[in-house]
Amino acid sequence: MKGWSQSGLVNWCCMHELDMTTGQAAVFVTGEPAWHKLGTVVANAVTSAQAIELARLNWEVEQWELKAFDRELGKEAWVPGKYANVRKDTGKVLGVVSENYRIFQNVDCFSFVDALVADKLAIFETAGALKDGRVVWMLARIPTEYRAGTQDVIQPYILLTNSHDGSKALRLFPTTIRVVCQNTLNLALRDGLGEGISIRHRPSLSERVSEARQKLGIIHARFDQFDAELHTMLDKELAGRELEGYFDACTPPTTGKRAEIRRRKIIHQFEDNFTNATNTLPGVAGTAWAAYNAVSQYFDHQRNFKGANSLEKADHQLESIWFGSSHHAKQEAYQRALTLAAG
Numbered sequence: 001m002k003g004w005s006q007s008g009l010v011n012w013c014c015m016h017e018l019d020m021t022t023g024q025a026a027v028f029v030t031g032e033p034a035w036h037k038l039g040t041v042v043a044n045a046v047t048s049a050q051a052i053e054l055a056r057l058n059w060e061v062e063q064w065e066l067k068a069f070d071r072e073l074g075k076e077a078w079v080p081g082k083y084a085n086v087r088k089d090t091g092k093v094l095g096v097v098s099e100n101y102r103i104f105q106n107v108d109c110f111s112f113v114d115a116l117v118a119d120k121l122a123i124f125e126t127a128g129a130l131k132d133g134r135v136v137w138m139l140a141r142i143p144t145e146y147r148a149g150t151q152d153v154i155q156p157y158i159l160l161t162n163s164h165d166g167s168k169a170l171r172l173f174p175t176t177i178r179v180v181c182q183n184t185l186n187l188a189l190r191d192g193l194g195e196g197i198s199i200r201h202r203p204s205l206s207e208r209v210s211e212a213r214q215k216l217g218i219i220h221a222r223f224d225q226f227d228a229e230l231h232t233m234l235d236k237e238l239a240g241r242e243l244e245g246y247f248d249a250c251t252p253p254t255t256g257k258r259a260e261i262r263r264r265k266i267i268h269q270f271e272d273n274f275t276n277a278t279n280t281l282p283g284v285a286g287t288a289w290a291a292y293n294a295v296s297q298y299f300d301h302q303r304n305f306k307g308a309n310s311l312e313k314a315d316h317q318l319e320s321i322w323f324g325s326s327h328h329a330k331q332e333a334y335q336r337a338l339t340l341a342a343g
Contacts, residue, residue, distance in 0.1 A: 045124045046117065048110035048138075055127040057106045057136060059089040061164045066096065085164050087133050094134045095165025104170050104201055106136055109162045112172075112199055113140050115209040116216055122158060130319055134165040137322070139175070142220075146176075146227050148234055149283025153179040156223045158216070159186065159322065161196075168323070171196035174219040176226065181278040183296040184321060185330060187222050229338055233289040236341035243291060246340060247271065250295045250333045266298065273297045292337035299326040299333075 045051040052058045064086050066079035085094045085103065116122040117140065127138040138160045146154040159173040173196035174187040189197060197215055202208045238246060247270040254263050273279060273294035284290050300321055307313035320326040 048112075048114050048117075048124075049107065051124045051127055051138065052106050052110055055129075055138075057110075057127060057129060057133075059087060059133070060105050061085050061094065061103050061133075062088050063097075063101075063103065085166070087164070090132070092132050094132070095163070095167070097166040101166055102201070103164070104162055106162075108201065109136065109160065109170055110138055112170075112208060112212055113138070113158070113160060115212050116140070116158075121216060125157070130315055131165075135161065135163045135168060135319070137161045142223070144223075146223070146230060148230055148289055149281055151180070151281045152284050154230070155179060156226075158219060159196075160199075161322070170199045170201070172199055172215055172219070173197075173322075174222045174226075176223075178278075178293065178296075180281070181293070181297055181301075183293055183300050185296065185334060186322065186327060187226055188331060188335075189218070189222060230289060233292065233337055233341045234283060234287050236288040236343070237286050238288050238291045238340065239286060242340070243274070246288075246291055246336060247295070249336055250329070269298050269302060270294045273302075288337045288341040292333055295333040296330050299329050 045054055062085075063083040066082045066084055067076050068079055069076045081099045082096055083099065083101070084096055085101075086092065087094055110127070113122060113124070117124060120143065122140040122142055125139050125141045127136075129136045140158050140160070142156040142158065144156060146156070148154065154176050157175040157177060159175040160171070161168060161173070162170040174189070176185050176187065177183070186196065189195070197218060199211070199215070202211060247267050250270065251263050251266050254260050271294070274290060276297075278297070279285065279290040279293050303317070303320075303326060305313045305316040305320065307316055317326075321330075
């Protein structure tokens, strides 16, 4: 294995988020981009190998041994049991891991979906990388749809994610995207959390195909449950103090005058969203489903994120929506709306 100086980790800690190392954002889409227009329209990919080529994810990660270095004293020492995961094409350190960490190359991660695409059970749509490649992801659309009334279409997806910094395991998420506003939701599979299904690395093709179909069955069952939950929320009207209480509960408690002013602004944004065009569609207006989407719209599209440039801000936003604080806020808002509707 190659060595990596501990002093070389400084630049890694300061890397910007969106993967622009090939000169373009590492994202591809087929048709219209499913999320916030970071992609480029391309021809359909029919295999994961084609998908990662189009998405510029056709790079590998290798492990280098770590060496600590004291610049002032000019001393160095190997760090036992620790390795740097290094992106081979750019030399970027993506993370520091233990000796037990096993690398899942991008081609191995995405090949999990090949059998589903071949059987037309899923369609590659979007793929990309965050944080210079520390996290890679792929969205595949399931060819069906759900409806909240005649004009509110919700499309189901599977979101496949993996990290090369040791922060996330290879996982599969059932995800919905509301077409009229692009609100997203990772559906919870257990304990009210939207944390996905873990995937094991299986060298046998037949084992990978079997696992993919088995996991897809779990995801289909969760989408059927979502359809029932959706109509439960559509049957529940929210107004007056009940609606006010819902929006109030969807904002964290604060201390201090400035924080409370900010919290009230967020609640006012929820209220504005509740009466906008997307949430007053026929059959949707005034319901718990509209109230949830008023909250989701804020966390998906209106919340401010810091960053050195617009791409970095968008990258922070996407990571928060799928994995971070916006994701958790939407999970809680969804469960509250469903609890109110189920009565």
